[in-house]
Amino acid sequence: MIYLWDIIGTFIFCVSGAIAGRQLDMDYLGVFVMALITGTGGGLLRSILLGDVPPVIFTTPDYVIVAVLAVPVAVLFGKWWESYSRIVSIVDALGIGLFACVGARAAAAHGLDWWACMGMGMVSATFGGVIRDVIRNEVPLIFRREIYATAALLGAGCMLLMDELGVEPSVSLVGSALMAAVVRLLAIRYAINASKA
Helix, strand or coil: CHHHHHHHHHHHHHHHHHHHHHHCCCCHHHHHHHHHHHHHHHHHHHHHHHCCCCCHHHCCCHHHHHHHHHHHHHHHCHHHHHCCCCHHHHHHHHHHHHHHHHHHHHHHHCCCCHHHHHHHHHHHHHHHHHHHHHHCCCCCHHHCCECCHHHHHHHHHHHHHHHHCCCCHHHHHHHHHHHHHHHHHHHHHCCCECCCC
8 A cells, every 4th residue: 555655656746857857948858857856766765764775766667667657747738737837836745745644654664753754754755856956956845935844744743643543544644645735735825934044
């Protein structure tokens, strides 16, 4: 089940990366690389930190295939994407929710405490976007006043709480992922952001 949601989250983030590459007028190879890096960056770091080596991206072609499939989604529907100025952020919101929960659950499976699981969920959800934004020569969203990492933490924490209460695992994962996505989308819609330091 974790694998299935990991693949879904990877696809969403790969589409986000492919869209970003398309917006920079990259060629097809560049769009693919952006998709792959964005979709697997968080999971790669998570695997390394948890000691799951070699990371799964190097042991199965599944994630590369997912990145390949994300490219035509971004390219063929380019005009549709362009009609929505915040499409990258919207797609990101869904990926944030899924990866935060998948990352937290993977950490829980390794016996980490709840606070470490939440942190691992945040890392899983945000690191691919960090790499994407660095390549785009932008300050990553996680380092701006955006409600980004906070949404990931909330989603991971909500799932861990629901798991503790005995909620069915797939229900707690999907419900918490959607909650994190809604928090992120509401923050975008109503320009809610964190206070300056």
